[in-house]
Amino acid sequence: MARFLSQLKSMHRVSRLLLWVCALMTMLPLHAEYGDVVLNRRAEKEGMPPVIYPHWFHRIRFRCKVCHFELGFEMRAGSNDVTMQDIIDGKFCGMCHNDEVAWGVENCDLCHSGRPGMKSHIYGGHQTAGPGIW
Template identity: 50%
Template sequence: MKSGVLRKGMRMLLRAVSVCALVLLVSSGGSAMDRSELAAVLKTIPPNGPFAKFGNVTMRTRAKQAGMAPVVFPHWAHRKNYTCRVCHLELNFGMKRGDTGITRALYTKGKFCGVCHNGTVAFGVQNADRQCHRCHMENTKELDKRFEEFAEGLPMASFGNGIDWAAAYRDGSIRPTNSINTEITIPFPEKLKKPLKLGTASPRSDVSFSHEEHFAELDCSSCHPDIFNIKVKSTAAFTMDTNIYGNFCGACHMLVAFPMNDCKRCHKGMNSNFSM
């Protein structure tokens, strides 16, 4: 009990510190912003509220039309069991919100969520005894409680939902499967093992990007060509601003993966003036 309270307190402190770091990040270098622009950016960047809510996707439109509570999809509850490629490649969920076009008619026929939520792998959505409240939530109190219990004992991080997922993956705290049918091993191209070094125009260090770390949970088609088009000068608009607004790296690192105010995860040798 004592360790749990201490851990929760540390998470709250880390969240408060990360917001301060975010203000420095957005206001340093690059194009100037007025107050309304800065407010819009701050509103889009996690963490906004409790760690338990980071990575949750709330779907309201169709649920409201049906007179039901919104659907809340917790990424953390799924990524502990499956890598990103399972849903975003095998089950054809789009990487960007709104791209998939999922409907109740589709998942009750065994598509999308219905592949696993069939009453055997996970709770069912097709039968008369369907547990609607497990997805359609008036509030997330029970879900938040489940998250706190799950997070206890996992490697901690200062940002996102307070879990260092990469460390948990490496030390075996979580063992997500790479396929819904049978475990598969995909060879990683030798020429991509060396991290990419990308220069920056702002007063921070160069960016270090590892294909190998991303390939552990993703597939090449997850990023190429929809998010990153592999053409010369196709990333001419690649800036911190465009990332913050959900483009390029921001497609994941604003919503599910560690948020972009965790600066040193990418800017390994960041100038001490921008350190935490």
Template identity: 40%
Template sequence: MNFTVNRSTTLLALVFALLAGDPAAAFLRPAQIPESEPAAEPAPKPAGAQRPIVEPQFDSYDRANPDYERLQRPDEALQGFPLDENGKVDWARALRDGVITPREVLQGNETYLPLDLDIVMRNTKGMPYVRFPHKTHTEWLACSNCHPAIFAQKAGTARIRMEDIFRGEFCGKCHDRVAFITHRACFRCHSVAQPGQHMPY
């Protein structure tokens, strides 16, 4: 009973504060959104001035460069590549299937063996554990691509959160950019069931 009276009294006091315009209760009122001003018209260009060839918000290439036409178009370059469930190139499968054969070093003819070592990360809250396959990554990346700049070479030192990956840190240096999209393929990484957990696929 006492709890109900206190709760009702508090609620009543908040309503009166709002109606009275009490600044202490201002955080409870909806924010006032100012009217947006119409976009300013661009300044007229002098006679003879050309519109920029490259619209920076749409293109990263300089179409005025005489070598632009020599660039291979993505749809041509990626024709016949295996695709993942999101319609993006599955680079690991392309490598396994021999569609691509990347060089191991930029200069010379050194070779090295991939590191066949899986790391299971268990700090995943309620999600299945993450299995990180070194072999998939070291078939075409050198250890120095990730260590020590992105990941320290000591187990348990990286505090990886999905928020950081989405912001381009840790795995997000490649994933969600060139490598597969993480937020549409959760179980490609979260692939090890926790004890008593049933995998959803």
């Protein structure tokens, strides 16, 4: 009986340790979501935080072809020279971010929400760090 109790106790200790490890893992800042893109070709030079573009959010609502075919976004992070004027004129992001399909350009902070100093790049943390050219 005593042996059983001590076994139970040590199992309890192990499970508590496991719990702490799991809790720590969820709290540690690890990774961006797969396919997240930082756009900072112009933003910080012009005094705004970098833009975070989440592929996951957009692909629930639009197929790739909408942006990469109709709107003409080149499939390489940082290769599209997009200005705010273009967006206001309804080009690139401005095709939807016009207060009709999605929020308009007055909501600066919703797109320009990145940490300072990040390079234009594709991020995301599952298994592959992303191809060399990115």
